[in-house]
Amino acid sequence: MTRIGVLTSGGDAPGMNAALRAVVRFGIDKDMEVWGVSRGYEGLLDGELEKMDRRSVGDILQRGGTILKTARSKRFMTDEGLERAARNLDTFRIDALVVIGGNGSYQGALELSRKGVNVICIPGTIDNDLGYTDYTIGFDTAVNTVLDAITRIRDTSSAHERTSVIEVMGRHCGDIAIYSGLAGGAEAVLIPEVEPDMNDLCLKVIEGINRGRKHSIIINAEGSEYSSSEVVDILSQRTGREVKMVVLSYLQRGGSPTLQDRLLATRCGEKAIDLISSGMYNKAVGTVGGEVLGFDLEEALAQENIFNRELYDAIDVLSR
Numbered sequence: 001m002t003r004i005g006v007l008t009s010g011g012d013a014p015g016m017n018a019a020l021r022a023v024v025r026f027g028i029d030k031d032m033e034v035w036g037v038s039r040g041y042e043g044l045l046d047g048e049l050e051k052m053d054r055r056s057v058g059d060i061l062q063r064g065g066t067i068l069k070t071a072r073s074k075r076f077m078t079d080e081g082l083e084r085a086a087r088n089l090d091t092f093r094i095d096a097l098v099v100i101g102g103n104g105s106y107q108g109a110l111e112l113s114r115k116g117v118n119v120i121c122i123p124g125t126i127d128n129d130l131g132y133t134d135y136t137i138g139f140d141t142a143v144n145t146v147l148d149a150i151t152r153i154r155d156t157s158s159a160h161e162r163t164s165v166i167e168v169m170g171r172h173c174g175d176i177a178i179y180s181g182l183a184g185g186a187e188a189v190l191i192p193e194v195e196p197d198m199n200d201l202c203l204k205v206i207e208g209i210n211r212g213r214k215h216s217i218i219i220n221a222e223g224s225e226y227s228s229s230e231v232v233d234i235l236s237q238r239t240g241r242e243v244k245m246v247v248l249s250y251l252q253r254g255g256s257p258t259l260q261d262r263l264l265a266t267r268c269g270e271k272a273i274d275l276i277s278s279g280m281y282n283k284a285v286g287t288v289g290g291e292v293l294g295f296d297l298e299e300a301l302a303q304e305n306i307f308n309r310e311l312y313d314a315i316d317v318l319s320r
């Protein structure tokens, strides 16, 4: 009988539980034994593995966070840590490890594969920063949370005739900013991928005020060149309008996963099990044009993440 391990690692993302549920239940359906590893690679180092059954993943499909818990492990990313993790997997007689996480977790899985461990990765991160897949699990929910916040902030900004700078997450990737900015009707988005022109931004806000616009919404991705407080200072000094800052932070990471994230998580979990049952390892599961596929892990990780320039440009056209 094939025995597999599964862990969640890095920043939690809505839909991680749905992916875990799919791995456990599709795995058991294929006569596999599934062991859950607590606290990501940290738990792997400490031998925190427990056998799971169909009921262990009951009532979690709709829950954010991760019932396995997660961590960012510095200990693991050393040669000693990797050796120890591989040894522990051997002790528990795990044939393959499923890692649900973002690019740091993928890098860890790749290193483990170099120690002879069979790994399969599932993209679980709100950042949408893995270039090989259309979307990552958690991104859709995070963007919907940001959209809800924009709608609320717009009401009060409009009532007070203010400009609001809303900071969103995404690390070095501007996707949360672009998608929420476009769908939320923002005046501008500032993203790490594009050098900002602050003169142009201020001019745009001033033109909007002159045209009678009651509020301005500016989305600043956390990895952008200017911090949100710098953006606030520049805008308030040059536009003469009151500017407020809202940092959405961890609000974006929690909450019940959307339909899109539940579907993506479930399909990726099923694909991970298919790959293992066909003896195909060291793969990253993802979608291209909506089709769920398994990619070579090293190549998937090396693939550049290119932001959607058309969506970015559309925000500017729509808000002028």
Ligand code: F6P
Residues within 6 Å of the ligand: 011, 072, 102, 125, 126, 127, 169, 170, 171, 222, 253
């Ligand atoms: O990768 C997900 C993410 O939420 C990023 O958007 C953010 O930069 C980071 O994690 C925050 O990490 P932590 O939970 O360690 O503060």
